[in-house]
Amino acid sequence: MPRTTIADVAKVAGVSKATVSRVLNGNYEYMKPRTRIRVEEAIDKLGYRPSNVARSLTSNRTSTVAILVSDVGNPFYADVIHGVEDEAFKKNYDVFLCNTNYDLNRGLAFIRSLIDKRVEGVMIMSSRMSDLWLAELNRNNVPAVVLDWEVKAMGADVSTIGVNYAIGIQAAVDHFIALGHQRFIHVSGPLHLQTARDRRDAFWSALARHGIPVESVPVIEGDLQIEGGRQAIKTIAKLSPQPTAVFAANDLTAMGIIAGARAQGIEVPRDLSVVGLDNIWLAEQADPPLTTVNLPRYEIGQLAIQMLFDLLDSSSERPSTPVRREVTTSLVVRQSTAAAPQ
Amino acid sequence: MPRTTIADVAKVAGVSKATVSRVLNGNYEYMKPRTRIRVEEAIDKLGYRPSNVARSLTSNRTSTVAILVSDVGNPFYADVIHGVEDEAFKKNYDVFLCNTNYDLNRGLAFIRSLIDKRVEGVMIMSSRMSDLWLAELNRNNVPAVVLDWEVKAMGADVSTIGVNYAIGIQAAVDHFIALGHQRFIHVSGPLHLQTARDRRDAFWSALARHGIPVESVPVIEGDLQIEGGRQAIKTIAKLSPQPTAVFAANDLTAMGIIAGARAQGIEVPRDLSVVGLDNIWLAEQADPPLTTVNLPRYEIGQLAIQMLFDLLDSSSERPSTPVRREVTTSLVVRQSTAAAPQ
DNA sequence: TTGAAAGCGCTAACAT
DNA sequence: ATGTTAGCGCTTTCAA
Numbered sequence: 001m002p003r004t005t006i007a008d009v010a011k012v013a014g015v016s017k018a019t020v021s022r023v024l025n026g027n028y029e030y031m032k033p034r035t036r037i038r039v040e041e042a043i044d045k046l047g048y049r050p051s052n053v054a055r056s057l058t059s060n061r062t063s064t065v066a067i068l069v070s071d072v073g074n075p076f077y078a079d080v081i082h083g084v085e086d087e088a089f090k091k092n093y094d095v096f097l098c099n100t101n102y103d104l105n106r107g108l109a110f111i112r113s114l115i116d117k118r119v120e121g122v123m124i125m126s127s128r129m130s131d132l133w134l135a136e137l138n139r140n141n142v143p144a145v146v147l148d149w150e151v152k153a154m155g156a157d158v159s160t161i162g163v164n165y166a167i168g169i170q171a172a173v174d175h176f177i178a179l180g181h182q183r184f185i186h187v188s189g190p191l192h193l194q195t196a197r198d199r200r201d202a203f204w205s206a207l208a209r210h211g212i213p214v215e216s217v218p219v220i221e222g223d224l225q226i227e228g229g230r231q232a233i234k235t236i237a238k239l240s241p242q243p244t245a246v247f248a249a250n251d252l253t254a255m256g257i258i259a260g261a262r263a264q265g266i267e268v269p270r271d272l273s274v275v276g277l278d279n280i281w282l283a284e285q286a287d288p289p290l291t292t293v294n295l296p297r298y299e300i301g302q303l304a305i306q307m308l309f310d311l312l313d314s315s316s317e318r319p320s321t322p323v324r325r326e327v328t329t330s331l332v333v334r335q336s337t338a339a340a341p342q
Numbered sequence: 343m344p345r346t347t348i349a350d351v352a353k354v355a356g357v358s359k360a361t362v363s364r365v366l367n368g369n370y371e372y373m374k375p376r377t378r379i380r381v382e383e384a385i386d387k388l389g390y391r392p393s394n395v396a397r398s399l400t401s402n403r404t405s406t407v408a409i410l411v412s413d414v415g416n417p418f419y420a421d422v423i424h425g426v427e428d429e430a431f432k433k434n435y436d437v438f439l440c441n442t443n444y445d446l447n448r449g450l451a452f453i454r455s456l457i458d459k460r461v462e463g464v465m466i467m468s469s470r471m472s473d474l475w476l477a478e479l480n481r482n483n484v485p486a487v488v489l490d491w492e493v494k495a496m497g498a499d500v501s502t503i504g505v506n507y508a509i510g511i512q513a514a515v516d517h518f519i520a521l522g523h524q525r526f527i528h529v530s531g532p533l534h535l536q537t538a539r540d541r542r543d544a545f546w547s548a549l550a551r552h553g554i555p556v557e558s559v560p561v562i563e564g565d566l567q568i569e570g571g572r573q574a575i576k577t578i579a580k581l582s583p584q585p586t587a588v589f590a591a592n593d594l595t596a597m598g599i600i601a602g603a604r605a606q607g608i609e610v611p612r613d614l615s616v617v618g619l620d621n622i623w624l625a626e627q628a629d630p631p632l633t634t635v636n637l638p639r640y641e642i643g644q645l646a647i648q649m650l651f652d653l654l655d656s657s658s659e660r661p662s663t664p665v666r667r668e669v670t671t672s673l674v675v676r677q678s679t680a681a682a683p684q
Numbered sequence: 685t686t687g688a689a690a691g692c693g694c695t696a697a698c699a700t
Numbered sequence: 701a702t703g704t705t706a707g708c709g710c711t712t713t714c715a716a
């Protein structure tokens with residue numbers, strides 16, 4: 001049998017559809033209290049739930065947004081999504097989750113589908129993405145917020161979020177220096193990734209501020225996984241003179257370094273200080289607990305959807321106010337760093 | 343300016359809306375090729391995208407489903423969601439992700455919102471849930487698939503997925519026995535959780551099959567975290583006689599046990615064999631790589647949405663065919679288990 | 685204070 | 701081979 005509609009409610013309550021619609025939308029200003037009550041009773045009795053698809057058709061609002069990520073499995077995204085979700089829930093929005101699986105075409109297919117479903121806005125956090133996506137959204141007047149992407153201005157409603165690695169990494173280097181370290185090394189991510197280069201460069205700049213020549217700081221390219229750290233430490237162990245401080249591109253790499261070091265008889269932090277980046281939940285549980293540069297993932301999620309909502313608000317009136325914002329990183333000192341060995 | 347609609351396309355192509363609709367839906371059977379081309383050109387020219395909200399209104403189909411989880415951050419869900427997503431994408435469905443945050447009311451609010459948006463079906467994987475949710479869905483004829491929940495039959499379109507821990511855990515025990523182990527211990531999850539009790543009981547039963555008296559097998563209650571494992575091993579180390587084989591309720595616990603054991607001078611697997619459960623991605627990278635009972639998370643996701651699609655198909659015709667299916671666990675042997683010490 | 689009617693963008697009978 | 705028309709379930713003037 002068909003769902004119960006506003007007409008059914010109207011009939012049961014003995015009023016017109018318009019009146020039911022009014023109570024649905026809280027426009028009781030001129031309504032006789034009696035009427036309102038009759039309508040509400042009818043609604044309860046029938047267990048009526050208004051159809052948002054019909055509502056959307058007239059109102060042009062769907063209370064729906066979407067987030068595109070490369071891979072939900074990546075813990076980075078899990079926290080971001082959490083932040084998005086919480087904010088969305090407060091505003092009664094629902095969130096489509098789209099996994100691009102690092103596939104540009106798949107992402108575009110999602111974008112098209114989302115446009116067809118008339119989502120009000122999209123957050124793009126996929127590490128691989130394409131300007132085509134933004135062009136498509138733009139053509140359809142769907143605002144977007146993107147993470148870490150240089151947007152060629154196209155008159156689009158596109159706000160961006162940048163991550164300031166410099167601050168947290170500078171703090172890490174200051175911390176190293178304060179502990180008396182002088183010989184450094186970096187285990188990076190795959191250097192074809194922009195973020196890997198950003199992190200490395202930030203490390204170099206931070207060292208330069210302390211007068212440490214960049215040429216004296218070797219970089220070993222890792223894979224952002226534990227295994228990469230394990231491999232890296234083998235190379236490090238052969239270096240002479242031995243570095244006493246290593247900055248890893250992420251926490252997993254740092255954990256691999258620590259595990260591998262132990263296997264080589266190098267003890268962290270006694271013989272070697274290690275700093276990671278991310279502050280994943282595991283960092284705290286590691287042995288020793290990891291000193292690391294915190295990346296505020298949950299906040300990125302919150303910020304993203306808030307910026308999206310701003311775009312939605314403004315796009316109805318003013319031309320639009322795309323914006324660029326930065327989130328900042330910071331150092332979390334735990335026990336994988338200590339005074340430099342003599 | 344307003345979006346371009348089917349009427350705009352019709353005007354530009356010089357045909358009626360019906361004709362446009364036909365090409366949109368691929369009903370060209372009786373259509374003059376010329377006409378079709380004109381329409382397609384008009385669509386391209388205008389960059390027209392049909393509104394799925396309007397389509398949904400007539401078709402009563404939204405191509406949208408939802409998944410409720412307690413917490414996206416939990417890696418268990420990440421993989422499940424991945425499985426769901428991939429299948430959904432194939433069928434051109436979009437997926438609403440809802441984080442209940444272990445809050446029953448929040449979950450109910452989501453359910454209501456989803457009903458209003460006319461999602462075609464819902465997957466419930468929240469570890470805390472309520473029959474109210476199902477009742478609400480049922481009243482609105484929205485089919486559901488739930489994980490690990492005894493559904494009081496209510497004539498609803500509710501299929502369920504169960505996890506058969508027994509098989510994998512039995513394999514683990516068989517493996518222990520084959521390696522000559524005789525003294526066992528279990529580090530469980532919090533025993534107020536059903537799954538924690540299920541896993542413990544499965545372990546006991548498996549041992550019983552080998553004639554090992556359950557009374558001889560102590561259980562230490564952990565917290566499913568690394569720290570719980572670390573604590574547990576301290577207790578274990580004081581036991582006499584020392585157990586040689588420990589089954590942990592999950593991989594994190596197992597990793598904590600291994601880390602804690604090392605700190606006590608107990609070496610895994612030489613002195614102690616350890617088996618985890620979950621087969622999280624970290625298990626493989628652990629040191630030593632962890633022998634564990636695999637929980638097929640991705641497959642659970644795939645299965646869930648497939649079962650949901652089945653429900654959608656059948657609910658249009660036959661009364662409906664709710665179903666119960668089981669996924670099975672299996673042992674993955676790595677290097678945290680070895681022959682029992684003499 | 686409430687109702688009638690038109691319209692949101694599309695689909696599907698029914699005509700032609 | 702294509703057009704006309706009547707909804708789908710709701711909101712929103714405009715009247716009364």
